[in-house]
Amino acid sequence: MSKKVLILSASPRKGGNSDMLCDQFMLGAKEADNQTEKIFLRDKTINYCTGCGTCFNMGEGCPQKDDMAEILEKMIAADAIVMATPVYFYTMNGQMKTLIDRTCSRYMEISDKDFYFIATAADDSKQAMERTFEGFRGFTSCLEGAKEKGIIYGTGAWNIGDIKETKAMEQAYEMGKTV
Structure with a gap:
C-alpha cells in the first residue's frame, strides 16, 4: 500500500550532509512505490512562534502569514514524516526547532x-x-499515535560530502524502502 511520505530537510545547505541523507531516504521510499515530497526548509519562510495565544485562547489558526500553514497541511496529510537536521552544538538546528514550534496551532x-x-x-x-x-x-510525544520507526546517525560528517563516505547513505536508502 502506497504511503504519503513527507521529508522535512532542515539543512541550511542544498546538498549538505543531512540533505543528502534525505535524498537517499526519498530514493528508497520512491522505489517502494510511495508518494514522496521533500520540503527544503531553507526555501520557506517560517517565522518564529510569538506565543500570542491566538491558536489556544481563541481557537483560531495561527495569525502569521507565511509558509507554515502549507507545511502543516502536508504534515497532517502525510502517513510518514521524516525530520532531518544537522547537529549544532549537540541539538537540532534553529530551522527545525522553529518548524516544530510553529506546529502549535494544529499539532x-x-x-x-x-x-x-x-x-x-x-x-x-x-x-x-x-x-x-x-x-x-x-x-512526537505530544502527538497522538506517533510511532518512531527509524533513526539515521550520520556521524563523522563535517564538510559537505563527508557523509558519502559513511554507512549512513545506504542505511537511509534501505530505511526509505521499508516505509
Missing part, C-alpha cells in the same frame, strides 16, 4: 504518523547525537 491534528529521524554531525559518537533525537521525541 493535535498531526496524529497517527510514522516518524523517521535523520541527523548528521561532525562528531563520530552516536551517543553525542542523542540530545538531538530526544528533541525530536519531545515533539
Whole structure:
C-alpha cells in the first residue's frame, strides 16, 4: 500500500550532509512505490512562534502569514514524516526547532504518523547525537499515535560530502524502502 511520505530537510545547505541523507531516504521510499515530497526548509519562510495565544485562547489558526500553514497541511496529510537536521552544538538546528514550534496551532491534528529521524554531525559518537533525537521525541510525544520507526546517525560528517563516505547513505536508502 502506497504511503504519503513527507521529508522535512532542515539543512541550511542544498546538498549538505543531512540533505543528502534525505535524498537517499526519498530514493528508497520512491522505489517502494510511495508518494514522496521533500520540503527544503531553507526555501520557506517560517517565522518564529510569538506565543500570542491566538491558536489556544481563541481557537483560531495561527495569525502569521507565511509558509507554515502549507507545511502543516502536508504534515497532517502525510502517513510518514521524516525530520532531518544537522547537529549544532549537540541539538537540532534553529530551522527545525522553529518548524516544530510553529506546529502549535494544529499539532493535535498531526496524529497517527510514522516518524523517521535523520541527523548528521561532525562528531563520530552516536551517543553525542542523542540530545538531538530526544528533541525530536519531545515533539512526537505530544502527538497522538506517533510511532518512531527509524533513526539515521550520520556521524563523522563535517564538510559537505563527508557523509558519502559513511554507512549512513545506504542505511537511509534501505530505511526509505521499508516505509
